[in-house]
Amino acid sequence: MKRILSVIAFLMAFLFVMAGVSLSSETINGAGATFPYPVYAAWAWQYKKETGIRLNYQSIGSGGGVRQISNRTVDFGASDAPVSPEELEKKRLYQFPAIIGGVVPVVNIRGIRAGKLRLDGSTLCGIFLGRITSWADERIKALNPALRLPDKRITVVHRSDGSGTTAIFTTYLSAVCPEWKKHVGAGKAVRWPAGIGGKGNEGVANYVKRKRYSIGYVEFAYAKQNRLSYVLLKNRAGRFVAPGFKSFQAAAASGDFSPERHFYLWLVDAPGKDAWPISGASFILLAREKKSSNLKTVKFFDWAFRKGDEIAKRLVYVPLPESLKRRIRKYWREKGIY
């Protein structure tokens, strides 16, 4: 009995010490989006080595991130979807982008290698609406006069879980295709008019790999790591571009991220000449009145903007372009955060 009691006492003491450690000012607590988790974790590891300050990031999902920071239970929240200026005003939050990602349509058609198939917004929309049902459809053929396209039924693969990837992809379709906007709309989960659902990027990647004549959309890193056949997309400037660091950064650089609107922007159909049309930034949310915890958080991201680009690239994330970083630093100064 005594032994048990002493064990319990020890455990209690241990827990208190642990709680003390994690509550100390040397820890930054963040929660939210799952997409940037690997890069935030890698930055945090390096940051801890250099400064001794720990960053504890819980990837509970963007919805959860917004709720947690709205309830002021964390130092910062993270969201794959930008929060509108009105919403930010209501919840008394600041917002800035931290990292760029791109969504890439991938296909599995025999004989067609990565970067060979060309699509534009309206054909992509037609496919996902279930109106273009064959790869030999005239509209696809017109964009690809040089390719021999099989007259096979297209299998559409989409996400079955709610996700920022879906939000970016459907926002793009809504932006370039009125039909999509009218019948489906944009969101983290939508009512898909066609196709089957895979859970997570890995689920979609797996179906596309397995199912011949299918098309899906995944996060760029996933397309790259799984060597899926990505397509070339026609951007707003009328050029066919391949997904990659350069085209994502071009999108970010040409996007109208305005500090007055707390950088609220869906980075889809960006005007840049080389811009990939389906990109998006992942955002950080701060509570306006929490000065000291904001300072800690912003110091971390300032460090990441200076030294984290290589880490991000290694993990197939796209660092923000310098011009945008400058605007964010100015935003911090203007708001009196840093």
Next chain:
Amino acid sequence: MIKGLRKSPVDLLFGTLTAMASFVVVVLIAGIFIALLKESLPAIHRFGILRFITTSEWDPVAEVFGALSTLTGTLVTTFLSLLFAIPIAIGIAIFITEIAPDFLKGPIGTAIELLAAIPSIIYGMWGLFTLAPIMEQYIEPFLQETVGRLPLVGALFQGTPMGIDLFTASLILSIMIIPFTASVARDSFRLTPEIVKESAYGVGATKWEVVKDIVLPYSKLGVFGGVVLSLGRAIGETMAVAFVLGNNHELPHSLFDAAATITVSLANEFTEADTDIYLSSLYYLALVLFVLSFITLAAAKFFLLRAERRQSR
């Protein structure tokens, strides 16, 4: 028990502690129910009760939510998995207790119990990467060629086989619940008095007759208990099903349609539910599941108790 101990402080402490432990569970259940109810109030106000469970529209963009498709998915997968699992589980139990030679009993019994120890996420990944392609390429086309040709039943096997559907999900669920049913059934078969079996063999009964007329009637309550246990697991299973069901909110027409169950929708959509009414509707779904499993298990318990009473009479 021992008189002197009755008033000892240790005994008192022990009694209080055990009482508290049991009380905690009751408080927890009530607490969970209240929390679910509170969180789903906005959705209850918006969609009502009857309308929520009788419409299948699930459109997060338009903020219209109904539970019919997920409810159907839950009921169909649970029912089908029990349909697959019960005969196999009972067969296993009969084999282990009555037929298998002694040296096989141990290994088979352990193997079955190990099935229960595999985490459900592993079933899910195995289902997605291994079982689904096999279903899609071999089993489902075969079923369409055979059962699919029959009148009435055939309608359940229409559509393009994708391997991601109610049928595959139910199959995985059934594999997961077999160990529960089998081990409970085995234990209840063992309770059949040896002497009754011996006398049956003595008057010339065959093994089949002994199992059919002695063992099964003796243990049917125990087996039923095992089925109830499996039912509870099947109705709430999430991860394994989430991988192979597709989370499609359309009302399924065929067993080869992708569908959604309540738990699958929760797992897939909870983290990214961004609007209040969306989140509230997910809580509402959870509440529906809570009530559904409560009713199912209570009804099963009720029949079990009634049958027990009848048997003891």
